[in-house]
Amino acid sequence: xxxxxxxxxxxxxxxxxxxxxxxxxxxxxxxxxxxxxxxxxxxxxxxxxxxxxxxxxxxxxxxxxxxxxxxxxxxxxxxxxxxxxxxxxxxxxxxxxxxxxxxxxxxxxxxxxxxxxxxxxxxxxxxxxxxxxxxxxxxxxxxxxxxxxxxxxxxxxxxxxxxxxxxxxxxxxxxxxxxxxxxxxxxxxxxxxxxxxxxxxxxxxxxxxxxxxxxxxxxxxxxxxxxxxxxxxxxxxxxxxxxxxxxxxxxxxxxxxxxxxxxxxxxxxxxxxxxxxxxxx
Amino acid sequence: xxxxxxxxxxxxxxxxxxxxxxxxxxxxxxxxxxxxxxxxxxxxxxxxxxxxxxxxxxxxxxxxxxxxxxxxxxxxxxxxxxxxxxxxxxxxxxxxxxxxxxxxxxxxxxxxxxxxxxxxxxxxxxxxxxxxxxxxxxxxxxxxxxxxxxxxxxxxxxxxxxxxxxxxxxxxxxxxxxxxxxxxxxxxxxxxxxxxxxxxxxxxxxxxxxxxxxxxxxxxxxxxxxxxxxxxxxxxxxxxxxxxxxxxxxxxxxxxxxxxxxxxxxxxxxxxxxxxxxxxxxxxxxxxxxxxxxxxxxxxxxxxxxxxxxxxxxxxxxxxxxxxxxxxxxxxxxxxxx
Numbered sequence: 001x002x003x004x005x006x007x008x009x010x011x012x013x014x015x016x017x018x019x020x021x022x023x024x025x026x027x028x029x030x031x032x033x034x035x036x037x038x039x040x041x042x043x044x045x046x047x048x049x050x051x052x053x054x055x056x057x058x059x060x061x062x063x064x065x066x067x068x069x070x071x072x073x074x075x076x077x078x079x080x081x082x083x084x085x086x087x088x089x090x091x092x093x094x095x096x097x098x099x100x101x102x103x104x105x106x107x108x109x110x111x112x113x114x115x116x117x118x119x120x121x122x123x124x125x126x127x128x129x130x131x132x133x134x135x136x137x138x139x140x141x142x143x144x145x146x147x148x149x150x151x152x153x154x155x156x157x158x159x160x161x162x163x164x165x166x167x168x169x170x171x172x173x174x175x176x177x178x179x180x181x182x183x184x185x186x187x188x189x190x191x192x193x194x195x196x197x198x199x200x201x202x203x204x205x206x207x208x209x210x211x212x213x214x215x216x217x218x219x220x221x222x223x224x225x226x227x228x229x230x231x232x233x234x235x236x237x238x239x240x241x242x243x244x245x246x247x248x249x250x251x252x253x254x255x256x257x258x259x260x261x262x263x264x265x266x267x268x269x270x271x272x273x274x275x276x277x278x279x280x281x
Numbered sequence: 282x283x284x285x286x287x288x289x290x291x292x293x294x295x296x297x298x299x300x301x302x303x304x305x306x307x308x309x310x311x312x313x314x315x316x317x318x319x320x321x322x323x324x325x326x327x328x329x330x331x332x333x334x335x336x337x338x339x340x341x342x343x344x345x346x347x348x349x350x351x352x353x354x355x356x357x358x359x360x361x362x363x364x365x366x367x368x369x370x371x372x373x374x375x376x377x378x379x380x381x382x383x384x385x386x387x388x389x390x391x392x393x394x395x396x397x398x399x400x401x402x403x404x405x406x407x408x409x410x411x412x413x414x415x416x417x418x419x420x421x422x423x424x425x426x427x428x429x430x431x432x433x434x435x436x437x438x439x440x441x442x443x444x445x446x447x448x449x450x451x452x453x454x455x456x457x458x459x460x461x462x463x464x465x466x467x468x469x470x471x472x473x474x475x476x477x478x479x480x481x482x483x484x485x486x487x488x489x490x491x492x493x494x495x496x497x498x499x500x501x502x503x504x505x506x507x508x509x510x511x512x513x514x515x516x517x518x519x520x521x522x523x524x525x526x527x528x529x530x531x532x533x534x535x536x537x538x539x540x541x542x543x544x545x546x547x548x549x550x551x552x553x554x555x556x557x558x559x560x561x562x563x564x565x566x567x568x569x570x571x572x573x574x575x576x577x578x579x580x581x582x583x584x585x586x587x588x589x590x591x592x593x594x595x596x597x598x599x600x601x602x603x604x605x606x607x608x609x610x611x612x613x614x615x616x617x618x619x
Contacts, residue, residue: 138337138604145395154401157372178337180369184394185595194602196337229609234579236335241606 003030004273005056014084017250018061018262025248026266028273032057045251059272061265062146065151069110080272081110082265086155086162092170094124095267096217103272105233112269116257117178118163118170119143119191119264120225124240125171127214128197131206134173137197140164144180144188144254156180173197190245192228197238204233211240221267222260223247285527287497289323289473290316290514292543294352294365295499295506297329298568300548302342306352311542312502313356313599316380319534321514323386325363326353329568331390331509332364332371332379338601339370339568350382361385365416366406368398373405388444389435390416392597393423396431403438414473415440418598420453421564427547432464432472442471442497447486448598450479450509450557451564454489462494473497476512478504479561481553482522483512491526502535505569515539559585563592572604580608587611 006029022031032054051057059080059243062068067087069196070077083090089101090112102111104234113119121139130225139161152159160178167176183189211231224245231240244256251259293309304312309326316324326349328334328342335342363386366376370453376387387406389399398413406413417434420428432443444458445460452460457474464472474490476499487498500514513537522526553561556574560567565588573591577584587608596603 068532121416139340142600150397150400153368156368156398157374157401160369160372161374177336181598181600182369182395182398183600184392185597189615192602194338198337228606239602239605241602262292 002277003148004058004276005030005054006059006273007032007051007054007057008061008063009051009068012063012250013255014258014261015061015063017258018063018265020250021248021262021266022269026270028270029059030046043052044260046091058276059269061269078107079109082268083110083112084265086114086158087112087281088162092118092166093264093268094119094122094126094170095221095264095271096214097126097170099268099271100113103275106223113261113264113268114166115159115163116191116195116260117159117180118166119260120242120244120256121195122163122171123214123218124195124211124242125167125173125176125197127210127240128199128207128238129172130203131203131210132199134171134197134199136175136177137167137171137173138177138179138196140179140181140194142183142189142192142194143257144186144191145182146188147255147257148182188252188254190243190254191260193242193244195240195242197240198236199238202233202238207231207238222263223260224253224256256277283491283494283526285529286491286495286535287322288514288517288528288530289320289325289363289497289499290501291315291325291340291475291499291511292501292505292514293324293326293349294329295511296543297327297342297502298483298507298571299505299510299551301557301571302335302340304346304349304546305344306348307350308354308546312538313327313353313544315534315538317356317358317457317569319538320528320530321360322401322529323361323363323364324353324357325388326350330370331367333375334367334370338408347379350379350384354382357383361412362442363388365390366402367391368402376406377409380464384411386412386414388414388416389440390418390446393420393428393431401436402440403440407439411504412441413439414442414444416444416446416475419448419566420444420445420460421447421449421456422595425460427469428460429463430469432468436468436470438595442473443468444473444475444497444499446475447477448475448507449564450477450483450561450567452482452486453480454482454485457486457489457492461495465494470471471496473499475499477506477561477567478509479553479557479567480509483510484516487512488520488567502539503547504551505547508560508570509553509567510551513539514564556584556588559588564588565592565596566598568598569596569601569604572601576604576608580612582608582611582615
């Protein structure tokens with residue numbers, strides 16, 4: 001069966017995990033890079049040059065801090081780029097929320113996966129907003145100190161601002177707030193998001209149904225995603241708690257923050273690839 | 282011979298925890314005015330959990346923070362306005378938007394093991410020309426050596442002062458002396474200590490810190506603050522005066538500030554009740570106190586059990602949502618036992 005050739009830029013844990021996932025799980029994608037013997041996966045250190053030289057590659061997953069788009073690299077005009085570090089220029093993709101809609105635009109050449117906090121929590125805001133306009137949504141994102149490197153610590157403010165913006169733009173809430181916490185406890189804790197939602201009224205039966213449906217949608221591409229308890233109505237706000245446990249790939253279980261990004265990238269790549277393959281039939 | 286100590290009054294920040302972050306602009310104006318009259322040099326104001334802390338997670342303030350800062354700035358005279366900033370809660374951009382309120386000192390607060398979470402914030406605040414304090418919270422949880430390692434990071438980022446905060450009020454005087462001493466011996470920058478009163482040791486621990494050479498201590502009027510509160514400003518001033526240690530402050534005016542202006546605003550008496558004592562004894566984050574009480578009531582579980590569990594799991598400041606999760610689990614255990 002024909003597969004779409006893809007490349008992953010960046011050799012950090014996110015890049016490595018994504019490559020492993022593509023190789024072992026992808027339905028429509030094929031990694032277009034040499035695999036070195038038995039010891040693992042070798043990444044071409046010539047990075048973008050290699051990609052440019054390889055006309056077959058149709059999707060690029062960029063896990064580096066440098067944004068890639070066709071403004072910077074016009075030679076990439078025929079490729080599709082998934083930027084996995086936050087930027088302000090590309091449309092944000094959250095697969096369970098807006099992937100199909102965003103991909104309707106055939107001219108679109110690059111997308112952005114924003115932040116892991118947004119990937120995990122905004123689908124819930126969206127699911128509730130479908131039933132009842134969300135006046136205010138607050139995301140409290142907690143991850144283990146073990147999984148956050150110095151680069152990530154330096155971008156805490158950006159994480160907060162971008163995620164808060166996306167709560168409104170993609171989640172549909174009127175107002176959003178994000179709090180980002182690091183927990184140094186050992187053994188390392190799993191990634192958790194607590195979401196508080198305020199609305200004018202609460203039809204809890206319909207809201208619960210929508211939230212549970214969204215949990216299922218999320219689990220389709222993020223197997224380790226789950227609600228920690230039944231969403232509850234408490235003093236005029238809904239409290240939801242979710243957990244993302246990293247499964248498969250190369251990541252320890254507490255690296256849910258990386259896992260959800262690579263899962264979202266995989267899903268985005270697979271859906272896009274399927275479209276491409278259908279179009280060529 | 283210790284000649285002087287600098288006091289930071291944090292009635293309008295730590296005190297916020299005790300009034301569910303509800304001091305009004307009028308309250309702020311009156312308190313700041315009286316503190317300045319008393320000779321207070323540094324007055325801290327923000328939500329209990331730092332600038333922009335107003336949230337469902339930490340408690341919504343009924344007032345816009347800008348109104349409070351405006352009221353403080355208007356009455357600050359020659360004293361300096363300080364504010365707390367917790368990376369992950371407040372952002373540099375938000376702080377930049379507050380320029381008109383003349384915040385001169387920023388306390389970048391992190392958990393005791395996470396100083397590097399504050400690197401960007403300290404550097405940006407220094408760029409903005411502010412005096413920056415690196416504030417390590419929950420210092421009872423780790424060794425003196427570990428604290429020094431983190432303090433050195435703050436120093437390397439350009440922090441002007443490093444603070445140790447006994448957030449749970451769990452420390453004993455010898456522990457304070459050891460940790461402050463370690464910092465004083467090895468850092469080039471001044472050192473501060475922030476005490477809590479859960480074991481009745483706020484004043485004693487502050488004196489131990491002073492003995493070890495601390496440069497700054499934190500106080501609040503009447504000791505108002507998270508759970509069992511802080512070292513009372515008017516009491517510390519009286520004690521230091523008796524010891525011949527210069528603070529530049531007027532004990533009597535501070536007494537009046539506490540009695541006439543602050544006391545009427547207190548929502549509950551500041552006593553070391555069972556829960557405050559558990560917090561100090563178990564070493565749990567102080568501002569969990571009010572949240573735990575309310576949540577335990579809602580789920581029909583024992584508040585003390587809830588707090589001991591939080592202590593056992595080493596839940597740190599910022600994890601208030603765990604209180605709900607643990608209470609829920611405790612209630613299920615009780616339910617399944619029926």
